[in-house]
Amino acid sequence: MSVQSSAHPVASVLSVVVHDANVLLVRRINPPDAGKWGYPGGWVDPILAAFRTARAPT
Template sequence: MSHSYPIQPIPAVGAVVFKDQSVLLVRRGQPPNQGLWAIPGGCVQLGETLQGAAEREIWEETGIRIRAHRPIYFFDTIDRDGEGRVRYHYVIVDLLADYLDGWPVANDDALEARWVTPSELDSLSVSEATLNLLRGGQGKDAFPSGWR
């Protein structure tokens, strides 16, 4: 299924995964936000729950095993081409997730994958949605103390 120039919005998920005082981020290898650091995730497949999609996508992109829980952040990404046509339209639900095991290794659509501390966030080119999530407030009650 092509994700560019869709006929309707595409549902997608991300997983907010903490290990100690670090959050799991990937540097995106595909548009939108190509080259920027972001919460890892991807598209929901037909018949898949949000939690199942998040667990699968994080494993595919990073090699990290997680257990996904409740949604904590919702947003959409709409990108238009030079003629105003919708090139990408994702409706994204980020879920809080428990880290189970593994070490970040970039796979699939990710150029890089790593654990990032709050103090490192300013030195990276991070997507606006990820900054809003990590610095915003939605769901922060469940974040480790260094992220609140």
């Protein structure tokens, strides 16, 4: 099992969603954790994130 590495930092996000006594989990489909349960998350496109932040209401 190998994990791809990047020469540049990559932004990612992980969310913990709690409702009453329940926690949202997702089953991973991509290696290296395919088939395992975890919190929802993924990679972030910094350009798109900056655009959304700039357009968000204040």
